[in-house]
Amino acid sequence: MNKTKTLTYVWSRSIRLFHWINVITISLLIVFGLIIFNSKTLGVSVDAKILLKTIHVSIGYIFAINLIVRLVMGFIGSSNEKWSQTLPFMKGYKKELTDFKRSPKQVYTGHNPLGKLMVLALLIAMTVQMATGLILAGTDIYYPPLGQHFAKSIAVDETQLDAIKPYSKVNVDEERYKQLREFRSPIITAHVYAFYALLALIPLHILGVIIGERREKSGLISAMITGYKFLPKKL
Numbered sequence: 001m002n003k004t005k006t007l008t009y010v011w012s013r014s015i016r017l018f019h020w021i022n023v024i025t026i027s028l029l030i031v032f033g034l035i036i037f038n039s040k041t042l043g044v045s046v047d048a049k050i051l052l053k054t055i056h057v058s059i060g061y062i063f064a065i066n067l068i069v070r071l072v073m074g075f076i077g078s079s080n081e082k083w084s085q086t087l088p089f090m091k092g093y094k095k096e097l098t099d100f101k102r103s104p105k106q107v108y109t110g111h112n113p114l115g116k117l118m119v120l121a122l123l124i125a126m127t128v129q130m131a132t133g134l135i136l137a138g139t140d141i142y143y144p145p146l147g148q149h150f151a152k153s154i155a156v157d158e159t160q161l162d163a164i165k166p167y168s169k170v171n172v173d174e175e176r177y178k179q180l181r182e183f184r185s186p187i188i189t190a191h192v193y194a195f196y197a198l199l200a201l202i203p204l205h206i207l208g209v210i211i212g213e214r215r216e217k218s219g220l221i222s223a224m225i226t227g228y229k230f231l232p233k234k235l
């Protein structure tokens, strides 16, 4: 037993729950997103495509709620959940970065300065995915939160919105439908680019954690399961 180190509680139950729900939902969204992205090549039928989008959006809601809860926790959560402790460029960050460059082996209760940069990049990419995804859900399969609004905007008869179905022309004004497709085009582009960003950031995040653990030897990885890090007694 190492007498200079002690088990210290650093990650609350809510932050760990957020992390693992995020991992599971993003993994599933990537799988379903990739199939939608390659649906033409894969010869996916229209009905199957609608089903894939419905599943993708349903998982997307869980991802979005989880992310919104995390964003709120940044303002009202406890110590390591707060933005002041999680994000770069906050008070004292410059000094933290200088100290980190001088002695990269030092141990952190939360994220190291590079970890904070990664958290920011991941949060931006995820927020873009959430915002664009929630809009697309309305323009394509007419799902909440904006589905009713978009259906109304293309309806020939606004009293028959239920007749408007994905990929169907029933009760749809051709010209306004074309305008809706034009409106959603840059949003799909943003959704796909944020997806590429995540595909690059996720492996970098995992690599950063592995390098961090090899340097710190503080149980960085198990801490996201148990909540406890193995830290020097004086920290």
Ligand code: HEM
Residues within 6 Å of the ligand: 026, 029, 030, 032, 033, 034, 036, 037, 038, 053, 056, 057, 058, 059, 060, 061, 063, 064, 126, 129, 130, 132, 133, 134, 136, 137, 138, 140, 188, 191, 192, 195, 198
């Ligand atoms: C990390 C999270 C996410 C990832 C990695 C992801 C990834 C993708 C990818 C790769 C596509 C295929 C793009 C295409 O060719 O159309 C896609 C499509 C789509 N996504 Fe997501 N997505 C995420 C979150 C969400 C969320 C939160 C929602 C909504 C609740 C959503 C709704 C949609 C919709 C409606 C489409 C179909 C767009 C179309 O009509 O082509 N996505 N997503």
